[in-house]
Amino acid sequence: MSSISPQASSLWSDALLRALIELREFYGRLESALDADAREDFGKLFESADRLERVIGGGQDREGRHDLMNVLSAIRGYAEMLQEDVGAHQAELGDSLTRLLMAIRTADAGGESSAVSRRPAITSEPGFILAVDDRRENRELVARYLARSGHLVVTAASGEEALRTLEQSDVDVVLLDLVMPEMDGREVLRRIKEHEDWRATPVIVISGHQDMEDIIDCIEAGADDYLFKPFNPVLLQARIKAGIERKRWHDREELYRQQLERSEKFIRATFGRYLSDEIVTDILERPEGLELGGDLREVTIMMSDIRGFTTLSEHLEPAQVVRMLNRYLGAMTDIIMAHQGTIDEFLGDAILAVFGAPLQRDDDADRAVRCAQAMQAAMAGINAENRAEGLPEVQTGIALNTGCVIAGNIGSERRSKYGFVGHPMNVTSRIEDHCAGGEILVADSTLQKLSGHYAVGDRRSLKVKGIHQPVVVHRLLEANS
Structure with missing residues (x-):
């Protein structure tokens, strides 16, 4: 080891200087016995020991202190690994x-005594560690340390x-080291924590500062820890x-x-075939969404059906009936x-539909009317497809009542549905019985x-069964507007 300057004596204890000289002497005698x-x-x-004098001679400003800590870290790291590796027959070296x-x-520790004790074992699940440091010796040291514990270590300069x-x-x-040329550790830390995919990755800063x-x-x-x-x-x-x-x-x-997102999408896609999006949302987002019970709501009820469909279906093959019905119901x-x-x-x-539950809006009745008109307008396209397949044309009657x-979950704990109960439901059904094909009452x-x-046509007073x-x-x- 090269001679140590007077500055070193003022900064480091005589014990450190003697230990470095002594270690080289023992190593010289036992080198041939080592692997x-x-x-x-x-x-x-x-x-690293040879660099110690140059670092000390470089001054003790903030950057000089950082360089000094890097050198000490390297000496300490290799000394601790070697202490574990030397055998009993090399007791002097140990x-x-x-x-x-x-x-x-x-x-x-600033001159205070710090006893060397046996390192407690730290067992950890092997991890994939990224060590970032511009100094090669620091990267190599960390990689050696962690590889001994089963970690996979990659380094970045x-x-x-x-x-x-x-x-x-x-x-x-x-x-992560802080002091690096060009992009320093603070900038790296900022980018990691701002990145959507990386922000949860723990970052441990290791610095001489x-x-x-x-x-x-x-x-x-966002650093998870800071080590000196x-x-x-x-x-x-x-x-x-x-x-x-x-x-x-x-x-x-x-x-x-x-997995929850996939499950929710599956639930929405599956139950959306049977329930409205609003009911599915209500079930998914409220813990009480599946509880039995209901509340009183003012709603506009729509009921529609195909005029004379039973008679028509008697003259068709089952597959034709199903195809025609699915086309109509789908549209x-x-x-x-x-x-x-x-x-x-x-x-x-x-079809029995309701406007105003589970979500109530100010324009429930208007939406029901516009919906009924759109349904009647769509019949032309449905009948065009029926004609193209040799199927009969159909007409539908639609009734609206408020x-x-x-409204709520009706049934039992084993089987229930979101449904509606009340006199207006029966009235709507009775009105629908009086609808002619293509008519909205x-x-x-x-x-x-x-x-x-x-625009409304004639006013009718219906005498209906049970009312x-x-x-x-x-x-x-x-609708004009």
């Missing part, structure tokens, strides 16, 4: 390494290289273990969230849902709720 890996590690330790480590820790690695790999923990301002800045920017150089390997292992566990929890939560369903109606059920060729019903109760202007008072209806022609 190739140990000789390589000793070579790197002594390279004791010398122990004294060197004690001297380094004493110096790093710059911020740009680190970001490229993150783009290509799913990293569990990032070990020990200023409280640096620590606060990094923690506020020369770092304590046991503490680093503990931090990495915690980081890997956090990352694993996040990954599991993200997978669970994706009508799209129109009703486009007008935010809730389909209560299909009754053969009949009143208060009980609107009850007076619905007409009074309309805010738009609609003592006449039901007043109007034949709807078209």
